Amino acid sequence: LAERLSLPIIGPHTGDQYWIDALPQQSAMFGFPPARQFTPTRWLQDGNTVAIGRETLHVRHCPGHTPGHVVFHAPQIDRAFVGDVLFAGSIGRTDFPGGNHQQLIDSITQRLWPMGDQTVFIPGHGPESTFGRERRSNPYVGNT
Template sequence: MSLQYQVVPVTSFSQNCSIVWCDETMQGIVIDPGGDVKQLAALISELGVNVDKLVLTHGHLDHVGGTEPLAQQLGDIDIIGPHKDDSFWLEGLEGQSQMFGFPLTTAFEPTQWLEEGDKIEFGHQVLDVFHTPGHTPGHVILYSESAKLAFVGDVLFNGSIGRTDFPQGDFNTLIASIKNKLWPLGNDVRFVPGHGPESTFGRERASNPFVADEMPLY
């Protein structure tokens, strides 16, 4: 048994939405359903995944814009995350929609806020939750120890890091989140960022101009 996933770029921001599932039970989750709900629903059906919850890394529109419609389409399933410090982002979704020219997205509150140390379970798979503020104050990442795989939202990218010029963003806090929460998970950990191609923590430590720490590249 193992964790499987498929990344689907959605919205005009090419945000990486991830369908993640246990290949033994076909139970799964969707991480950051930012939009293109019909496309996501069709792919979930095609893959044969039984999605029982939607999980949000943070409250920005391009990551959460399709959440409520997809939850309803899949049978009114639970919406989990992000950390409650991002509640102001979810409360301001209507304003975000107007600002970025997105379809109107109304404010919502998740079924459950996430905390450091929480676990997301589906089938025989478990994702550990880490609170990683900086890009937004309530950002979380999700980590599979068995698969050595992390879903990091907009904390870290291949060759870059998340923006910190949004309300309640903070550069030093973001760098601390990356170095204190992500790096200890291991250099061999692959990660799916919120935008762009995958990478590994080791490669970013060796070459990312924002967070490289002179670690030799293996």
């Protein structure tokens, strides 16, 4: 699609290069048409911004689930797109290559909590919640 429409590929973070390298094997394993490796037009780093239409998202590197996991924060609307770092009542897996439980906890408490208790987060799957609610009740990172 990027080639056909001459679109840039923005991201991921360099820490997740191994996911790109594994695309051919992953697509074959799941019965998808052959996928190939690529080089992003731009790697994402902590502190970058990404524009989507008229909105600007702030990039926060939050390793732990994977080494290069990034979160997109939209402070103007109190929203964060966190992928599989944090869930309502749970946290992400850390059994992927390069995953690290303590690093995930640190990412949540040191990088997400400062975004504010009022911030609604949208996880990779499952219901949304707020950082404040999770700080109070999440059994993995509550009261931190």
